[in-house]
Amino acid sequence: MAEPSLVGGGEEPEERAIEAALRPKNLHDFVGQHRVRKQLSLVLEASRMRGRSADHVLFSGPPGLGKTTLAMIVASEMNAPLRISSGPAIQHAGDLAAILSSLSEGEVLFLDEIHRMSRPAEEMLYMAMEDFRVDIVVGKGAGATAIPLELPPFTLVGATTRAGLLPGPLRDRFGFTGHLEFYSVAELELVLRRSAGLLDLKVNSAGFSEIAGRSRGTPRIANRLLRRVRDWALVHGIEQIDSHSASAALDMYEVDKRGLDRLDRSVLEALITKFNGGPVGLSTLAIAVGEEPETVETVAEPYLVREGLLGRTPRGRIAMAPAWTHLGYAVPAGVFGQEALALFAEEETEAETADTGR
Ligand SMILES: Nc1ncnc2c1ncn2[C@@H]1O[C@H](COP(=O)(O)OP(=O)(O)OP(=O)(O)O)[C@@H](O)[C@H]1O
Numbered sequence: 486m487a488e489p490s491l492v493g494g495g496e497e498p499e500e501r502a503i504e505a506a507l508r509p510k511n512l513h514d515f516v517g518q519h520r521v522r523k524q525l526s527l528v529l530e531a532s533r534m535r536g537r538s539a540d541h542v543l544f545s546g547p548p549g550l551g552k553t554t555l556a557m558i559v560a561s562e563m564n565a566p567l568r569i570s571s572g573p574a575i576q577h578a579g580d581l582a583a584i585l586s587s588l589s590e591g592e593v594l595f596l597d598e599i600h601r602m603s604r605p606a607e608e609m610l611y612m613a614m615e616d617f618r619v620d621i622v623v624g625k626g627a628g629a630t631a632i633p634l635e636l637p638p639f640t641l642v643g644a645t646t647r648a649g650l651l652p653g654p655l656r657d658r659f660g661f662t663g664h665l666e667f668y669s670v671a672e673l674e675l676v677l678r679r680s681a682g683l684l685d686l687k688v689n690s691a692g693f694s695e696i697a698g699r700s701r702g703t704p705r706i707a708n709r710l711l712r713r714v715r716d717w718a719l720v721h722g723i724e725q726i727d728s729h730s731a732s733a734a735l736d737m738y739e740v741d742k743r744g745l746d747r748l749d750r751s752v753l754e755a756l757i758t759k760f761n762g763g764p765v766g767l768s769t770l771a772i773a774v775g776e777e778p779e780t781v782e783t784v785a786e787p788y789l790v791r792e793g794l795l796g797r798t799p800r801g802r803i804a805m806a807p808a809w810t811h812l813g814y815a816v817p818a819g820v821f822g823q824e825a826l827a828l829f830a831e832e833e834t835e836a837e838t839a840d841t842g843r
C-alpha cells in the first residue's frame with residue numbers, strides 16, 4: 486500500500502493514545518447523533534432505576550464515528566467496570582468462556598468487531614446473552630461432557646462496521662441497536678471546538694469550519710486534520726488558526742475542499758483522463774493508479790460513491806458529473822446516461838441487501 490493517508494485508517498499506537506485523550510467520557514460531551522444518544526440514555530436510565538445491568542447494546546456504523554467511544558460511555562454512565570476484547574481475538578469458544586466466567590456482576594463487556602468472531606464462540610455467546618449461562622465442554626469425542634456454568638448478569642456492548650454481516654440470531658439478542666450516521670459540518674465543528682480546547686489550541690470559527698468541511702463527516706478524521714493544522718501553525722509561528730492557515734495547511738497535506746486525498750483524486754483523474762470517464766473494471770482502474778484493487782475498493786470508493794463522485798455500474802466504474810467538475814474538466818454529454826445506470830445499479834444492490842437483511 487502507499488504511504489498512510491491522512492483520511493484513511495490510523496492504526497499507529499501514538500494515534501490511538503491521542504484518540505483516547507480526545508474521547509468524550511460521558512453522553513453529555515458526546516456530540517451529535519441525537520437519536521442514538523436519546524434512545525441510549527433512556528435505556529441506561531431505565532436500567533439504573535431498576536437497579537439492574539443494562540440490556541445488551543450494539544453500535545454499528547462506518548469507522549471513526551464513535552462506536553468505541555459510546556461503548557466506554559455505557560460503562561461509565563452505568564458506573565460499571567469495563568472489559569474490552571474483540572471478535573478477531575476470540576478464535577475459540579474457550580477464549581470466550583474464559584472471559585465470560587471471569588466477569589463480575591454488572592460488568593460491561595465490550596466486543597469490538599463482533600462480526601469477526603468464530604462460529605462456535607458466537608453460539609456460546611447466544612446462550613450467555615440470553616440466559617447468562619454457558620456450557621463448558623470438557624474432554625473430547627464420546628467422553629466429552631458439558632458442564633453448565635452460571636454467569637453473573639452483565640451487559641454486552643458490541644460494535645461493528647458491518648451490521649449486515651451479523652447473523653440474525655446474534656442481532657436479535659441485542660436489546661438496543663444504535664446506527665451511527667455521518668456527522669454534519671456543524672456537528673464536526675463542535676467536535677473540533679471541544680478537541681481544540683483540550684489541546685489548548687486557538688482556532689477561530691472560520692478555521693473550524695474550514696477543517697470540518699474537509700473531514701468526511703467523521704470525527705476521527707476531523708481530530709486528525711486538526712492536529713496536522715496544529716503542526717503547521719506551530720512551524721509557521723501562527724498563534725490563532727483561521728480559515729487561511731487551516732486551508733494552507735490542509736492543501737499542503739493534499740486534503741482538498743471536499744476532503745478528498747491524493748488516492749481519491751488519482752482514482753477520479755485516471756477514470757477521466759485514461760478511460761474517458763469509464764466504465765472500467767476495478768482491477769484495470771487499480772493498475773492505472775498503481776494500487777491494489779482492494780485498496781481502491783475499500784479505502785477510496787465508499788466515500789467517492791457517497792459523495793456522488795464515482796458510480797458503480799454493471800460494466801465497471803464511472804466518473805459522475807460532479808467528479809469532472811471537481812477536477813476542473815467540462816462534463817461531457819454522455820455522462821448523464823451513465824449516471825442513471827450507476828444509480829440504478831446501486832438501488833438494485835440496496836434492494837437485494839434489504840431482502841436478505843444483509
Ligand atoms: N460524537 C463524538 N463527539 C466527540 N468526539 C467524537 C465523537 N465520536 C467520535 N469522536 C472522536 O473520534 C475518535 C474516533 O471515535 P471511535 O474510536 O469511537 O470510533 P469507532 O466508531 O470506534 O471507529 P472504528 O470503527 O474504527 O473502531 C475518538 O477519538 C473520539 O475522540
Ligand SMILES: [Mg+2]
Nearest residue numbers: 552553597644
Ligand atoms: Mg472502535
